[in-house]
Amino acid sequence: MGLYDRGYYQNEQDLDLRPGWNQQSAVSQLIILNVIVFVVNLLFGGVTTAYQGSVNEALALQSDTLWKPWAWYKAITYAFAHSSREISHIFFNMLSLYFLGRTVEMRYGRKEFLKIYLLAALFCGVLCMVIRGLRPESATVLGASGAVLCISMLFVYNFPNATVYFFIFPMPAWVLGVIFVLTNFLSNPGTGIAVDVHLFGILFATLYFFLGWNFSKLQDPMEGVQSVQKWWKRRKLKIHVQDDPTLSDDELEAKEADRILEKIHASGKDSLTGKEKKFLEKYSQNVRSKKRMGS
Template sequence: MGIYDRDYTRDYNDHGPSFFSTDQVTKTLMAITIGVFIAQLFTFDPARGSSIVTDWLSLSATDVLKGQVWRLITFGFCHSTSQPFHILFNMLWLWWFGRMVESMYGEREFLMFYLAAIFASGLCAIGVDLAVDRTVYTIGASGAVMGIVILYALHYPRQPIHLLLLPPIELRWVAIFIVVTSFFPLLFLFAGSGGEGGVSHSAHFGGILFSYFYYRNAWRLAPMLNFFQGFKMSLPKRRHKAPLKIHDPDANDTTSDLDDEVDSLLAKIHEHGEGSLTDAERRTLEEASRRLRGK
């Protein structure tokens, strides 16, 4: 196991991650979602009251049962064009919490978690629709975003956060509020005493459940990408003559020495906290981070 994959490089105190932080996947997901939203706006047909983009990407149990399984992922990148706060709040929460979860788990794992959370929330949504015998169309990243918030809260339940003009509140109370407001509307729905009020609480709850089991069972999804990469590499390829490489033992020794030094610094953080580092040690970690991203 490499030093950058060890648990204590990501989760060593109760105040959230700070070293090796990255937000590239978070930014990319936001850019794709906003791009899809713009496409929805430009293809909106007032006569039909819908957009061809929404028609082909939104989720319904009927369409999935017809074989249109892509909707279990694509619906998470669509949002209501008549309610701009739908995408606004989802993107704000994704920006606030997505970057922190991405810095904890790494880009590949965070990407797989996000897509899997969308998939799980979609399965839950169509499962509820089939159970209550209704046909509705579901759109939005809320299920995956709720999953991200819950996952971060499971790691740092006592971390205080600021919500608008409210005083600081511990993240665990925010998580409890999300769970309660997602679960009880489903109870009322199954009891026949009301719908979901235009909000897919079933998708929210699916994302929450997935996040809980992901954390509890310490699932890791990035190896799935390695599997597909391995499958691609196993396909027959034209053989090319490999270019000659000059062996530089000094460069290998330098990299090895840096790895050893970073290893000891991360262990120091794990045992004594981030505040125990000197300025020189912080610069060493930053240099290692730059080299890692440059690979």
């Protein structure tokens, strides 16, 4: 009997929440990104004793990162680097993200899920950077475990009675959550596992769920890129009259065309600059093209 014949997990409402591969989902894209970084480090990172490759060296948190402001970006990039010494590090992180993260993404939506994941990674990274920076011993931190554990605990909190399989053993999701917490609390810090990062991830999920956090007001990164593109396009128009941010790009272009035509009426065509002539010519072509399409 296959994995999906028995069901990897089922929630208490008997909904079919089994994950599937969707290249457009945040889970799939995060997995792809982590695997790409892992492979690039293996192929081109070379061998360094401390950081297991130059790519990991550029991304991982070190104990002295706190005292190097130019390296504070590592408080987020560490979560996309994984140990090159053992494939199990990235394998189990991505496996957990795949099986539990897809349902969490469906629960919160793609944008909110991505914000949760990235902010959890940043939360873990900043706390780890501060704590490790105040310790005398040398340490390197890398891996998505903190963010993945945050997502896993959100699954537990949202679907506590869902049946999950821990290896081959079925159990309610809340039992798996207890296992997550106890194994990290009772782990020996000397094993080389960043237990504190794991606990920070669990803490972030707990705060998010029980305090009712919502990051919908935070701007989506892609929306930010689109805003910059729109600003640049408007800047190139060089509109001399008062700009109305509620106007569409077409309305702004029409407004600029009216201004240029008024300038021609007042001072003649020879008064136009080269850019104004080029804009008016392009605008006229666009108008004629739209009329042909509409006819």
